[in-house]
Amino acid sequence: MTTAIVGVGNIGSAVARHLVAGGETVVLAAKSPAGAEQLADRLGPLAHAASVEDAITEADTVVFAVWLDTMRELLPQVSSRLAGKVVIDPSNPIAFDEQGRMVRSLPAAQSAGSVVAALLPADAHYAKAFGTLAAEALAANANRTPQRAALFYAGDDERAADAVERLIRTAGFDPVRAGGLADAGRIEAPGGDLHQAGFDGEVVTADQARAAVDARR
Ligand SMILES: NC(=O)c1ccc[n+]([C@@H]2O[C@H](COP(=O)([O-])OP(=O)(O)OC[C@H]3O[C@@H](n4cnc5c(N)ncnc54)[C@H](OP(=O)(O)O)[C@@H]3O)[C@@H](O)[C@H]2O)c1
Numbered sequence: 122m123t124t125a126i127v128g129v130g131n132i133g134s135a136v137a138r139h140l141v142a143g144g145e146t147v148v149l150a151a152k153s154p155a156g157a158e159q160l161a162d163r164l165g166p167l168a169h170a171a172s173v174e175d176a177i178t179e180a181d182t183v184v185f186a187v188w189l190d191t192m193r194e195l196l197p198q199v200s201s202r203l204a205g206k207v208v209i210d211p212s213n214p215i216a217f218d219e220q221g222r223m224v225r226s227l228p229a230a231q232s233a234g235s236v237v238a239a240l241l242p243a244d245a246h247y248a249k250a251f252g253t254l255a256a257e258a259l260a261a262n263a264n265r266t267p268q269r270a271a272l273f274y275a276g277d278d279e280r281a282a283d284a285v286e287r288l289i290r291t292a293g294f295d296p297v298r299a300g301g302l303a304d305a306g307r308i309e310a311p312g313g314d315l316h317q318a319g320f321d322g323e324v325v326t327a328d329q330a331r332a333a334v335d336a337r338r
Contacts, residue, residue, distance in 0.1 A: 125180035131256035133186030143291035211252030234305025246281035250274035263293030271330035295327035
């Protein structure tokens with residue numbers, strides 16, 4: 122199995138490093154080829170770099186570790202290549218204002234997940250995942266002992282759910298389903314009750330995560 126990671130910034134590089142540590146083959150792509158190539162060199166033989174188009178074509182699953190505004194531009198360009206693929210989306214409804222400050226970019230009731238899912242071809246398999254922790258916490262908490270940290274995911278598609286559970290485990294975390302696509306906003310920031318910020322920054326275990334899914338619904 123090969124997983125493409127498009128975007129190798131804070132989130133993409135942490136996901137790539139954890140997946141390679143767990144034995145997954147990854148193909149990395151970014152806007153500028155140099156960043157993807159440098160990361161692939163650092164990660165060793167299970168990683169290589171490619172163009173965005175070639176990375177998607179090679180992979181069974183594509184993680185789009187890019188900002189939501191980038192996703193809105195990029196997904197229509199690569200849509201035909203996503204047919205039949207599992208697409209994993211860690212995005213938040215965040216953009217930057219003219220002063221460079223982070224602002225919520227969607228109405229409170231609309232999730233980034235709903236926007237991304239609507240941009241995909243009908244036969245793509247969508248899940249929201251890998252965005253429920255701040256990047257530093259994601260980078261630092263793989264294979265935590267004595268109890269693994271949980272990563273929430275959300276989506277309606279069972280093939281995507283199987284793929285994302287496998288990848289979350291491979292990355293060194295326990296997967297916990299927050300619900301379907303209608304629940305994607307619960308694991309996004311700002312405002313999601315199951316995002317790390319909703320636990321006052323704590324990185325929770327799977328038992329804590331499952332209890333919160335039910336108790337707060
Ligand atoms: N940072 C966090 O703590 C955090 C936590 C949870 C979720 N998220 C979400 O994760 C996503 C990524 O955040 P981040 O902090 O990792 O962002 P980032 O560090 O700014 O990285 C963005 C990546 O996207 C790439 N990119 C930009 N335009 C592209 C294009 N047209 N084609 C391919 N790649 C492109 C960039 O490539 P170049 O470097 O070559 O420009 C860069 O590698 C966002 O949606 C964010 O909301 C972030």
